[in-house]
Amino acid sequence: MSEKFKAMVISKQGDKFIREIKEKSVEELPEGDVLIKVHYSSLNFKDALSAIGNKGVTRNFPHTPGIDAAGIVQNSKDSTFKEGDEVLVTGFDLGMETDGGFGQFIRVPAEWVVKLPEGLSLRESMIFGTAGFTAGLSVFALAENNTTPEDGEVLVTGSTGGVGSMAIAILSQAGYDLVAVTGKKEKEDFLKELGAIRVISREEADDQSGKPMLKGVWGGAVDTVGGNILATAIKSTKYSGTVTTCGLTQSTEFTSSVFPFILRGVKLIGIDSVQLPMDRRLPVWDKLANEWKPDSLETLTNEIGLEEVSDNIDLILKGKLTGRTLINLWK
Structure with missing residues (x-):
């Protein structure tokens, strides 16, 4: 039996876009090489645009936003990754037309996935996001x-x-x-x-x-x-x-x-962080995990659960959020 999980789903009803937390099945996820159990995501302005139907971000609905995700590999068709690996995904098509990190599971191409750099926790990687x-x-x-x-x-x-x-x-x-x-x-x-x-x-x-x-x-x-x-x-x-x-x-x-x-x-x-090739991504993540990792990460951070995401989408659209909003998918 396919595993069930929670996700924020944006549905289009006429001219309105409705946000709901729904139960989904892993079988509903798009095709991809790597299935990841998402522990953390973060809220970005682009996620809010996706949630209100901005056509420059997302055109096809129903849809799960979330351009950031960090978690544990559940299975992989690509030998680069194995079950239990800690990984993160940012950019590419995640959360745009591909269901993203506002769901407790994602499935993505292997070339989008970064192994968590040494010196960085899953939580810290999504404070960065x-x-x-x-x-x-x-x-x-x-x-x-x-x-x-x-x-x-x-x-x-x-x-x-x-x-x-x-x-x-x-x-x-x-x-x-x-x-x-x-x-x-x-x-x-x-x-x-x-x-x-x-x-x-x-x-x-x-x-x-x-x-x-x-x-x-x-x-x-x-x-x-x-x-x-x-x-x-x-x-x-x-x-x-x-x-x-x-x-x-x-x-x-x-x-x-x-x-x-x-x-x-x-x-x-x-600066483009979406389509940047992996050989340019990895040195930057290594810097962030080590000599550029600020002591003030927690100062920057407000942690919320999935149920609180909708209200925070409204706040970020109004310019009322400061710093980083971390989403704990299992809170």
Whole structure:
């Protein structure tokens, strides 16, 4: 008899999308090489978009969101993995069109699966999740492009969100001095506890002068919001500095002259954590499990159970969540 499990299922009824916790069977899962019992997942903005029927994320319903999952291999058709292995999955199609980590079991292709790095627990891997992995990729890009702690302060935008808060914690652990941008003045102490040396307002990070370049004050920047705040970071970055971009909450568009690139040699690096090849994933997860693993992981984390996910989806859509929301599938 096939094993039963609980999952959040999003169903479309007319123009409405209904969230329910339902009992499912392992036999209902999509075809794949590796069956995983999910212990932890995490809530990301993309999961919330899937839950409200955003066509850029999910088109086919009923569907189980959850772009992150960590758990134990139950069986595998691929010899790379065996029963009992601790593993994690982020990115690719998980939680988009393939049923994801908001269910107690997933079945996925072997090439999506990462063996849990030594030094990291299943719980910690999902405190990181896609947000932490994206932040880790951003830090990796700074280092690869020779933006070091000696180059001066690094700006982090959208700093109370999942990627922004993780970026502050990771960069601080890696020895950088961080300046956090936020519109939430009441979160200043939280951001300093994560490692920011100071906090500035959105207005300070959103230049409206129209000037093509500003004084170079940042050694580099990790941008999570896009729009004019990204443009401001680019034209405020010092010679040969690196700016990474991975988000769009302010806007999908920004306007910049070529001057920061051709006069200061500023580098703009796009961060993709979805289709990234495995040989690029593994070094970043190894860093996160070891020298970049922040002491402040628990400070970042609010743990919930599956029954609480729907309410937290509403909160993240309203911009009312801070840090990381960890989902314990068996709580």
